[in-house]
Amino acid sequence: DSGVTQTPKHLITATGQRVTLRCSPRSGDLSVYWYQQSLDQGLQFLIQYYNGEERAKGNILERFSAQQFPDLHSELNLSSLELGDSALYFCASSVAAGLEQFFGPGTRLTVL
Amino acid sequence: ELKVEQNPLFLSMQEGKNYTIYCNYSTTSDRLYWYRQDPGKSLESLFVLLSNGAVKQEGRLMASLDTKARLSTLHITAAVHDLSATYFCAVDAYGGATNKLIFGTGTLLAVQP
Numbered sequence: 136d137s138g139v140t141q142t143p144k145h146l147i148t149a150t151g152q153r154v155t156l157r158c159s160p161r162s163g164d165l166s167v168y169w170y171q172q173s174l175d176q177g178l179q180f181l182i183q184y185y186n187g188e189e190r191a192k193g194n195i196l197e198r199f200s201a202q203q204f205p206d207l208h209s210e211l212n213l214s215s216l217e218l219g220d221s222a223l224y225f226c227a228s229s230v231a232a233g234l235e236q237f238f239g240p241g242t243r244l245t246v247l
Numbered sequence: 248e249l250k251v252e253q254n255p256l257f258l259s260m261q262e263g264k265n266y267t268i269y270c271n272y273s274t275t276s277d278r279l280y281w282y283r284q285d286p287g288k289s290l291e292s293l294f295v296l297l298s299n300g301a302v303k304q305e306g307r308l309m310a311s312l313d314t315k316a317r318l319s320t321l322h323i324t325a326a327v328h329d330l331s332a333t334y335f336c337a338v339d340a341y342g343g344a345t346n347k348l349i350f351g352t353g354t355l356l357a358v359q360p
Contacts, residue, residue, distance in 0.1 A: 178353075191346070241289055
């Protein structure tokens with residue numbers, strides 16, 4: 136158990152819908168990262184937050200957004216969902232940028 | 248843009264044999280990580296390599312980093328079935344206060360009895 140928690144574990148929804156994935160970092164970690172794992176794209180970095188501020192963006196679609204709250208938990212919002220958004224979404228955290236990242240259990244999103 | 252290539256993509260081994268997984272990356276970085284992933288599970292950190300020449304060993308696995316060659320290897324000694332999993336290398340593309348992991352494609356390791 137890495138200490139990073141993610142909810143929900145599984146999410147099944149329909150095309151065009153909007154969902155929110157939640158992540159709580161390890162105690163004391165200020166940096167939160169989101170990654171997407173799919174069969175065709177592999178593991179891809181989406182976005183990084185540090186102490187509430189966005190710090191780096193990867194291949195994140197405009198339909199996706201994220202934020203980190205004052206209590207350091209983070210949410211990833213996915214809207215206008217498409218079949219291709221079906222994937223495993225991981226959250227990771229680290230004490231500070233540039234240090235080892237610890238991964239949560241992931242949220243498996245299925246878009247029907 | 249940093250690219251990470253991992254090979255082989257699939258490795259079928261017999262128990263007791265040795266093999267090496269290779270991870271090449273395209274731009275300068277001295278932070279490389281190896282992760283293990285079991286089917287449907289999260290990523291488990293195996294090794295953190297933070298400098299040129301770093302070598303770390305845990306059980307039957309040994310990882311090394313050559314930043315000049317932009318190459319990391321994960322060596323498996325006397326494989327056992329419990330090592331069957333997918334192994335990823337990830338290179339830290341960092342700069343200032345930002346960092347992100349760029350992952351290789353993964354190597355699916357199947358150890359046959």
